Amino acid sequence: MRLISNALFAGLMVISICAYSAPDWFSSTEVDPKWVTGVGVGEDLESAQQQALKNLSLSLYSEVSSYTEQTVVTEGNKGKVHSQAVTKVENKHVPLSIVHWLKQAYVDELYYVRGGVIIAEWVIIQETKLEGQITEIESITSLSEWSLGDYRRSKAIALKDNQAIAAMISPYSMTSSRYSAAFANLAKKQNQFANAVCFTVEQSHDKVADKYFLPVIKNALYYSHLTVSERAECRKVQFVARNDRVSDKHIQTTLLISGDGELPYQVDVKGSGSSYKSALVSVANNLSDYFVEQGGILPKQL
Known part of the structure; x- marks a missing residue:
């Protein structure tokens, strides 16, 4: 393994200022193929060690493994890995x-x-991290048919993206290529589900709720990158809403939302306005903001 350890750019200014009194080893270059090192200086030992850790991190990311961060994109129903050099x-x-x-x-x-x-110890730790996520990815991609809950779980797994780490250890580990392949397969399965399965929002049979909230919930499906349609075979999303007037100008709305066999989850939204109608509009707007914040119809946590 070819590793180069130098004093890093982030510490050069401090090093130059202190060079006249620093020990000889502080500003010297040490080359050892088994190690990555970093130096630090501070008024106390803890701050010196913190700076050394930062420089050590920089060394791992920029000098040791000038790496390529990979991102998965989908084209049609396929997941592809694209690369971009970053630090x-x-x-x-x-x-x-x-x-x-x-x-x-x-x-x-x-x-x-x-x-x-x-470096060998560091690679082992990163491999363990990637192996754990590979197992998590394969547990969901191995399912022959996904539910809405499975799709939600896949989105949570995707947020743990460690492709930068996989790319960094790629010269030293086969786990890197296994991870990238698993992550690309996850993206493919997500894309297949989003394109092949459609959803529709059923009316709640409450005219007020259907007028103000049904369109918002339907839009939340779009935010989740799901297909929305009125076809008979589409999976159903149901909701019920209760509006409680807490004052002349304020409404508290409680919604129960469920779909595709999932247990219902509760959303509490407040709204205000000069009239009951304007307060309902306010609730609908706040509900829309809620879905945008959490990324769609799927709650961040069950």
């Missing part, structure tokens, strides 16, 4: 449990440290 800094990807503090000095009331990570 990120995320200390969370450097667990403290594998950081070795290699050097430390206290000179002229400043702490100087060098921290390092054995």
